[in-house]
Amino acid sequence: xxxxxxxxxxxxxxxxxxxxxxxxxxxxxxxxxxxxxxxxxxxxxxxxxxxxxxxxxxxxxxxxxxxxxxxxxxxxxxxxxxxxxxxxxxxxxxxxxxxxxxxxxxxxxxxxxxxxxxxxxxxxxxxxxxxxxxxxxxxxxxxxxxxxxxxxxxxxxxxxxxxxxxxxxxxxxxxxxxxxxxxxxxxxxxxxxxxxxxxxxxxxxxxxxxxxxxxxxxxxxxxxxxxxxxxxxxxxxxxxxxx
Numbered sequence: 001x002x003x004x005x006x007x008x009x010x011x012x013x014x015x016x017x018x019x020x021x022x023x024x025x026x027x028x029x030x031x032x033x034x035x036x037x038x039x040x041x042x043x044x045x046x047x048x049x050x051x052x053x054x055x056x057x058x059x060x061x062x063x064x065x066x067x068x069x070x071x072x073x074x075x076x077x078x079x080x081x082x083x084x085x086x087x088x089x090x091x092x093x094x095x096x097x098x099x100x101x102x103x104x105x106x107x108x109x110x111x112x113x114x115x116x117x118x119x120x121x122x123x124x125x126x127x128x129x130x131x132x133x134x135x136x137x138x139x140x141x142x143x144x145x146x147x148x149x150x151x152x153x154x155x156x157x158x159x160x161x162x163x164x165x166x167x168x169x170x171x172x173x174x175x176x177x178x179x180x181x182x183x184x185x186x187x188x189x190x191x192x193x194x195x196x197x198x199x200x201x202x203x204x205x206x207x208x209x210x211x212x213x214x215x216x217x218x219x220x221x222x223x224x225x226x227x228x229x230x231x232x233x234x235x236x237x238x239x240x241x242x243x
Contacts, residue, residue, distance in 0.1 A: 001184060004123035007132045008180020011122055011140040012115060012173040018148020019169045023162050032146045033221025034229055039143030040214045041233020042240075043206055046139035049241040051121060051203035059196020067197040071117065071204025079212055082110045108168045111151055112175055114209050115144075117202035119176040123183030124199065135240040142233075143214065150217060 021027055055064040118140045125133035148169060155165050187195055219226045 001181060003132065004126050004184035005177050005181045007122050007126070007137055008119045008177040009173060011137050011144065011180075012119065012176025014141040014144030015111065015115070015148040015151075015172050015176075016166070016169040018145040019152040019165060020148075021145075022149045022152035022156075023165065027149055029221045030223070032149050033218045033223070033226060035142070036146035036150075036214050037218035037222050037226040037229040038233040038236075039139070039146060040210045040218055041230040041235070042135075042139040042237045043143050043210050043214070043233075044230075045234045045237025045241070046133075046135050047203040047206045049237060050125070050133050050136050051199045051206070055196040055200040055203070059192045059194075059199075063193045063196040064200040067200030068204040068207075070197075071201035071206075072208040073204075074201075075113070075117075075205040075208040076212070078113050079110070079208070082113065108171070110213075111147060111172055114147065114213070115172055115176045116179045117205040119179035120183035120187075121199060121202045123180035123185075124187040124195070126184055134243075135237055138240060139237060143210075146217075147214075 052064060052068065055067065118136070122132065122136050122140065125136055152165055152169075155168070160168075183198075187198065190198070215230075218230065222229065
């Protein structure tokens, strides 16, 4: 249990690290785009190799298909609702218009929406007794840094002070930690079919998230090199999966 909480905190801390970098250092937008592109590739690989493949092998194709589709639909629905309330650009440096306090809260809510399925699967990966999935931890950590960078820039434009921004991302860190612990506790007693449903549900949410949020931002900031860097991220996830 403590391992699940620790690794959930490690992955969730990347959002706070990205926020602190954005608050105190001038980070070029192109660099943010490159980091996000690489994180996109690694996350896609993690969803494919760690979540979908294991779900299909352990629980069968039917629960995997159901879970993946449901995860993508649920994320898309909540993403649409949050976007309507000002969180559409939560991963963009212009995420919240100046003075848009409700937009800032939507950015926070959207970040939590991104973090929960990822953290649940970090905790669940410890159930086998073979240690945490380093591929998932690394993938989520890499992707969370540019999210903290871009979202913090949006919150600053929305009129949020440094202390309030840090408190918001500390909240994300706590939620990520709790979700990882919850994933470990719940999945420890779940059947193979239930595990497959939950893992593929998280996979569907992750793929929907990188497609709607991370990919557009990465290309917007990184330009034509984005595709190559994302491909290298996917290749990196394959190497990590084989270690």
